[in-house]
Each structure stands twice: as C-alpha cells, then as structure tokens.
Amino acid sequence: MLAGIDAATSNSGTSEDVEGYCWDPEKQSASTSTSPSCWSPQVKITEDEYEKFTETGVPPALNASLVAAAKTSNHFCVNPQGTYFYTLSSNSYCAAGDSDIPEDEWRRRQAEASEKQATTPQSIEVAYCWDPDREIAYRRPDATSCIGTDRKVTEAQFPELEAREEAHRAAATPSPAPAASAAQEKPKAASPAPANPTLAEKPVEPGPAVAALEKPQQLDLDGLAYRGNGSGFFISAEGHVLTNIMWSRVAQCLGP
Structure with a gap:
C-alpha cells in the first residue's frame, strides 16, 4: 500500500x-x-x-x-x-x-x-466422509471436503456409518475353522513297509556290510549316523535316507 x-x-x-x-x-x-x-x-x-x-x-x-x-x-x-x-x-x-x-x-x-x-476457544473444522465403494468412514480434520468422489456426511450420520464399516469388515474376515475333537479324528493307517528290491536287483558280495541289511544297526557314513530300520533303509538323525540299493554299493566298496 x-x-x-x-x-x-x-x-x-x-x-x-x-x-x-x-x-x-x-x-x-x-x-x-x-x-x-x-x-x-x-x-x-x-x-x-x-x-x-x-x-x-x-x-x-x-x-x-x-x-x-x-x-x-x-x-x-x-x-x-x-x-x-x-x-x-x-x-x-x-x-x-x-x-x-x-x-x-x-x-x-x-x-x-x-x-x-x-x-476465545479455537474451533477446528472437521469433514466427515464416507467411501461407498470400500464402505469406509473417515474424518478429515481442518478440511472442508472429502477425498475424490467420497460423500461428505454430517457429524450425526457418522457413528452409524462407522458401525456399518465395522460390520462390513467383520463379514469380510473368514471365521477360523473349529478344532476337531479327539473322538472325531480317525486313526491314520500305518504306511506299508517299503519293498526291498536291492538283493534281487543287484547281488552283493558277502561281507560285514551285507549283514547290515538284515537287522537294524548303526552306520557312520560321511559323518552322518545312519540307523537301519530292519526293512532295508538307513535313516540318519538329520533326516537323510540311504536306501538298500545305495547301501549295496557302499558294501561293495567296503568289501568282505
């Protein structure tokens, strides 16, 4: 001026x-x-x-x-x-x-x-808004309009819309399945013992390793402890499985 x-x-x-x-x-x-x-x-x-x-x-x-x-x-x-x-x-x-x-x-x-x-008490204007597509109610402090095409509602209408949003969210959330009781659970059938094709498939020379196929025993191989299960399998504590066909080849290397 x-x-x-x-x-x-x-x-x-x-x-x-x-x-x-x-x-x-x-x-x-x-x-x-x-x-x-x-x-x-x-x-x-x-x-x-x-x-x-x-x-x-x-x-x-x-x-x-x-x-x-x-x-x-x-x-x-x-x-x-x-x-x-x-x-x-x-x-x-x-x-x-x-x-x-x-x-x-x-x-x-x-x-x-x-x-x-x-x-003088300071009044902050608040915009109360409703998103009809996602059914979400929200406030915008210190604002006079809502986001995009969302609908501006009155303060009195807002609690009802909040309850509607909560109901919509609850309906969209899947309920957890009820836990089955012990009486309803059926016992699982035992898995059949695996066949032992090794001896018929590939003859093994007699030796101390062959006897391990006939009875459970402890075997150390490459630092892993394998225990025979009496059915031609050797399973380590770490979960590694050595089948009898693998064992027969190991037995050939070990010799009589």
Whole structure:
C-alpha cells in the first residue's frame, strides 16, 4: 500500500482521504498520506509546508536529525482483519491492503488481539466422509471436503456409518475353522513297509556290510549316523535316507 501520491505528478486523494502530508528528502518530493504517519524515509510535514511546495517549489525546512531518524525507522504493519501483525525495515513497504500504523498503536492493537485469541476457544473444522465403494468412514480434520468422489456426511450420520464399516469388515474376515475333537479324528493307517528290491536287483558280495541289511544297526557314513530300520533303509538323525540299493554299493566298496 502506498502512503501517498507524489504531488509533483498527480494527487488523486480527496480531502476526506488525506490524513497527513509527507516529504521525501531523497526524491525532494511531497505527497499526501492516507494515514497519520509517513513511510520511511519520508518525514511528516504540515499542510502549509505541503501547499507551499506545490505552489512555489520551495522545499520545507527540515531538522537534519528528524530526517536521519526517518531513514532508520521501521514500518509497523497490520492486516485489515487485525489478526496479523508484522514489522518491516525502512526500505520495505507493508503488503497491499495492510495498514502502516504508528508503533504505539501497533503494540496496543497487537496486545488486544493476543488477549482475545487466548480467551476465545479455537474451533477446528472437521469433514466427515464416507467411501461407498470400500464402505469406509473417515474424518478429515481442518478440511472442508472429502477425498475424490467420497460423500461428505454430517457429524450425526457418522457413528452409524462407522458401525456399518465395522460390520462390513467383520463379514469380510473368514471365521477360523473349529478344532476337531479327539473322538472325531480317525486313526491314520500305518504306511506299508517299503519293498526291498536291492538283493534281487543287484547281488552283493558277502561281507560285514551285507549283514547290515538284515537287522537294524548303526552306520557312520560321511559323518552322518545312519540307523537301519530292519526293512532295508538307513535313516540318519538329520533326516537323510540311504536306501538298500545305495547301501549295496557302499558294501561293495567296503568289501568282505
């Protein structure tokens, strides 16, 4: 917001708009102001000094210390709602629409706004939403709309939709199968003993290894302990199985 219009060019302000007169020592120009204060580095002048300059071009006689102070002063700005206060350095201007007010008024209005804010309960707007495709109810704090094409509902409708979502979720979750009782369980049939085709398939030379096929015994092979099961199989504690046909070949290597 500009404090005034250069009198050397034009002056669109009416007598009702003008509240002060300012002099810019750097530009050597005078202007009207719509507020009682002037923007730095401008300094306030009287109406007579302003009219004298516009009529004769004679600049006002200003105190040097007053001009120096104007160059270092800050702007005290407030928005039209009176809710946002800020200061700017001398080479800046308040944002468009905001007011540049004297420091004492700025501090007073800021204190009043802070006190009012502290005593006024803050209300946060919440959007209550319903997704009909997935049947999901959700809230959006500090929002006025729902996501995409989801339906906005009232706060009173929301609990009913939450219950509907819960029922939909429960229906979609499969129930665990009931555990069978011991009386209902049927005993498993014993697996038939595997056939022993080894001896008929490949004769084995007589030796101590052949006897292992006839009765259970312990066998160490490559660091694994195999125990015969009496049916031509040797099973290690680690679960490795050595069939009798494998054993017959091992027996050939071991010899009599």
